[in-house]
Amino acid sequence: MFVELQDINKSFGNVKASQGVSFGIEKGKLSALLGPSGSGKTTVLRMIAGLETADEGEIRIDGKRVNELEPRERGIGFVFQNYALFRYMNVYENIAFGLKVQKMSREEVKNRVEELLSLVELKGLEKRFPNELSGGQRQRVAFARALAPEPSVLLLDEPFAAIDAKVRGELRRWLRDMIHRVGITSIFVTHDQDEAVEVADGIIVMDKGRIEQTGTPGEIYRTPKTAFVAGFIGEPVIIKDFGRLKGFSAEGYDHAVIRPEFVEAFKSDNAHFKKILPFAEKGVIKDIVFRGNTYAVKLDVGGMELVCHRSLERRPIEIGEQMNVIVYRLFAVKGNDIELMKNGNLGDDSSDQLEKYLYGDSGYFVG
Amino acid sequence: MTDRKDNAKLKGIRHRSIERVLIIISTIFAAVMLVLPLGYVIVQSFSKGAAFYLSAITTENVISALQLSLFAAGIALLVNTFFGIMAGILLTRYSFRGKQVLGALIDIPFSVSPVIAGLSYIMLFGRTGWLSPVVDDLNSLTGLGVKIVFALPGVVLATIFVTFPFISREIIPVLNAAGTDEEEAAGLMGAGAFTVFRRITLPHMKWALLYGMILCTARALGEFGAVNALSRTRGETFTLPLEVDALYLSGSADSIVAAFAVSSILVLMAMLLLVLKTFTEYHMNKTGRS
Ligand SMILES: Nc1ncnc2c1ncn2[C@@H]1O[C@H](COP(=O)(O)OP(=O)(O)OP(=O)(O)O)[C@@H](O)[C@H]1O
Ligand SMILES: [Mg+2]
Numbered sequence: 001m002f003v004e005l006q007d008i009n010k011s012f013g014n015v016k017a018s019q020g021v022s023f024g025i026e027k028g029k030l031s032a033l034l035g036p037s038g039s040g041k042t043t044v045l046r047m048i049a050g051l052e053t054a055d056e057g058e059i060r061i062d063g064k065r066v067n068e069l070e071p072r073e074r075g076i077g078f079v080f081q082n083y084a085l086f087r088y089m090n091v092y093e094n095i096a097f098g099l100k101v102q103k104m105s106r107e108e109v110k111n112r113v114e115e116l117l118s119l120v121e122l123k124g125l126e127k128r129f130p131n132e133l134s135g136g137q138r139q140r141v142a143f144a145r146a147l148a149p150e151p152s153v154l155l156l157d158e159p160f161a162a163i164d165a166k167v168r169g170e171l172r173r174w175l176r177d178m179i180h181r182v183g184i185t186s187i188f189v190t191h192d193q194d195e196a197v198e199v200a201d202g203i204i205v206m207d208k209g210r211i212e213q214t215g216t217p218g219e220i221y222r223t224p225k226t227a228f229v230a231g232f233i234g235e236p237v238i239i240k241d242f243g244r245l246k247g248f249s250a251e252g253y254d255h256a257v258i259r260p261e262f263v264e265a266f267k268s269d270n271a272h273f274k275k276i277l278p279f280a281e282k283g284v285i286k287d288i289v290f291r292g293n294t295y296a297v298k299l300d301v302g303g304m305e306l307v308c309h310r311s312l313e314r315r316p317i318e319i320g321e322q323m324n325v326i327v328y329r330l331f332a333v334k335g336n337d338i339e340l341m342k343n344g345n346l347g348d349d350s351s352d353q354l355e356k357y358l359y360g361d362s363g364y365f366v367g
Numbered sequence: 368m369t370d371r372k373d374n375a376k377l378k379g380i381r382h383r384s385i386e387r388v389l390i391i392i393s394t395i396f397a398a399v400m401l402v403l404p405l406g407y408v409i410v411q412s413f414s415k416g417a418a419f420y421l422s423a424i425t426t427e428n429v430i431s432a433l434q435l436s437l438f439a440a441g442i443a444l445l446v447n448t449f450f451g452i453m454a455g456i457l458l459t460r461y462s463f464r465g466k467q468v469l470g471a472l473i474d475i476p477f478s479v480s481p482v483i484a485g486l487s488y489i490m491l492f493g494r495t496g497w498l499s500p501v502v503d504d505l506n507s508l509t510g511l512g513v514k515i516v517f518a519l520p521g522v523v524l525a526t527i528f529v530t531f532p533f534i535s536r537e538i539i540p541v542l543n544a545a546g547t548d549e550e551e552a553a554g555l556m557g558a559g560a561f562t563v564f565r566r567i568t569l570p571h572m573k574w575a576l577l578y579g580m581i582l583c584t585a586r587a588l589g590e591f592g593a594v595n596a597l598s599r600t601r602g603e604t605f606t607l608p609l610e611v612d613a614l615y616l617s618g619s620a621d622s623i624v625a626a627f628a629v630s631s632i633l634v635l636m637a638m639l640l641l642v643l644k645t646f647t648e649y650h651m652n653k654t655g656r657s
Contacts, residue, residue, distance in 0.1 A: 084548030098556030
């Protein structure tokens with residue numbers, strides 16, 4: 001592990017910002033620190049950088065304990081949430097700053113700045129001041145500036161938060177490609193799971209100053225390990241008395257987390273679902289939200305509000321229409337533990353054979 | 368935009384009629400209370416002709432008072448710039464126990480009458496004061512015979528006291544608004560504390576600092592109460608305001624005009640500072656917006 005945190009505790013007064021935080025990041029990997037607002041993500045990042053001191057625990061970079069090192073001795077590049085560009089310096093001076101303080105020769109500084117300017121595609125904007133740049137350009141200057149002194153670790157605090165939703169997607173891909181190209185070990189903070197899933201090689205989920213789960217985006221998404229992660233990732237709907245759903249028993253559980261992809265709604269005359277029609281609930285369509293590639297359909301099933309996604313290819317539906325609703329599986333929550341529970345009526349292999357119910361023989365939705 | 372604004376009905380407290388009344392009242396107030404008296408000073412100072420004016424402002428007492436005024440203001444400016452920046456950085460960049468208290472202490476000169484400040488220095492450094500043994504010890508140690516009360520050091524101390532908050536109070540809000548991100552970013556890139564101050568912090572607060580320095584100078588030059596308490600000898604420990612007062616109180620027709628003439632020097636310096644202040648204000652607003 002290139003960057004390692006071990007049993008880190010940190011309090012601000014009586015606010016416990018970090019509690020027993022431990023994780024490791026492999027060299028060259030891009031990791032996301034994901035969690036809701038106030039979960040302690042920035043604090044973790046600032047402790048790695050040395051801008052904040054851990055009360056307890058050890059931080060290692062490249063196998064070396066860095067707790068006692070000054071921020072500038074740690075070899076860290078930091079991209080601040082609002083970029084923190086030096087507002088009284090132009091783009092060139094911003095990027096050159098870290099090189100000049102290292103007493104690099106004028107010639108070397110010039111070459112390195114130019115190299116970085118072409119890397120981030122900002123050639124020609126050297127003379128601009130930060131307030132004369134767009135959000136995306138500012139981010140790129142901040143990125144180039146952080147990389148200039150050739151740090152061994154790059155930390156980014158919500159690098160996309162200040163960017164227009166429209167160009168955010170584009171910048172995400174740009175940053176991911178850039179970091180992989182440079183090959184620098186990086187951690188970025190985000191509270192947006194789509195961002196984490198799309199950009200990161202690995203995700204560290206935090207809540208209330210604790211690490212909830214670490215893993216690849218796929219692992220985090222498919223197999224949440226704690227009640228918090230199940231309720232945070234995906235589009236979770238919390239259902240209290242899920243025992244009322246046919247095929248599930250709620251005994252001993254607190255509640256269930258049901259994702260849209262666990263739910264299917266179909267019309268009574270749909271031949272593909274004939275076999276499971278007896279196990280289905282009756283549900284009324286409450287709302288239909290167009291999502292571009294699918295509809296998100298909100299259903300009222302005996303007072304429970306479930307959501308499912310529906311392909312645009314399928315037959316039209318309308319609000320108020322009665323549907324047959326089947327829940328294939330759900331995450332049953334007990335305390336902080338969760339369990340993937342399958343619909344008992346569909347047999348053990350129901351989730352593996354999910355496709356059978358969803359697609360016709362042609363491979364397309366027919367119903 | 369401007370067209371629309373002019374035609375549109377102004378909302379809330381902003382009404383055309385209110386605007387006019389406010390403009391008229393403020394202008395009359397400023398004219399009667401501020402401009403008229405100063406204009407009167409200038410006019411009166413020349414009431415006995417230019418030759419009288421010249422001789423009135425070149426007496427030995429006036430020259431000495433002018434020198435002392437400039438000297439005291441200069442020292443106060445230096446000392447307060449140094450401590451003002453220190454206090455500003457301490458109060459905005461560090462958190463420690465008693466920070467609130469220290470922040471309040473700095474403002475004491477704003478709330479305490481200058482006369483009381485002067486008197487308290489007399490008590491403190493006077494023959495029975497708490498600090499007089501310290502001064503005596505220092506004097507016997509260094510072989511110097513420094514006297515504080517009713518002497519130049521007292522005048523300078525009093526001037527420093529009354530102008531102490533001006534610089535820190537100007538730069539603290541600017542430092543707070545600028546935040547610490549840029550400083551942290553610079554530090555992470557390897558810059559030492561002094562480089563961070565010089566390259567990042569100072570450019571942020573430069574205009575506010577200058578503004579505070581101008582206010583500090585203006586206040587130092589104009590100070591009367593505190594200096595009056597600590598100063599007794601005309602021609603030696605008198606500053607310009609004290610000299611004006613002395614001339615005026617001596618009561619002869621000539622000396623009253625002379626008092627006006629000397630006052631005009633202060634008015635002139637104030638004007639100069641006013642121009643400088645407006646200039647820095649303009650820059651402060653400009654950088655504040657970006
Ligand atoms: N300097 C500080 N002084 C006091 N409390 C702080 C300080 N910094 C953070 N905290 C507290 O520590 C907790 C974690 O804060 P942190 O900024 O790390 O959260 P975050 O996950 O980055 O949140 P966000 O997504 O809103 O940026 C919060 O409760 C916050 O109020
Ligand atoms: Mg944060």
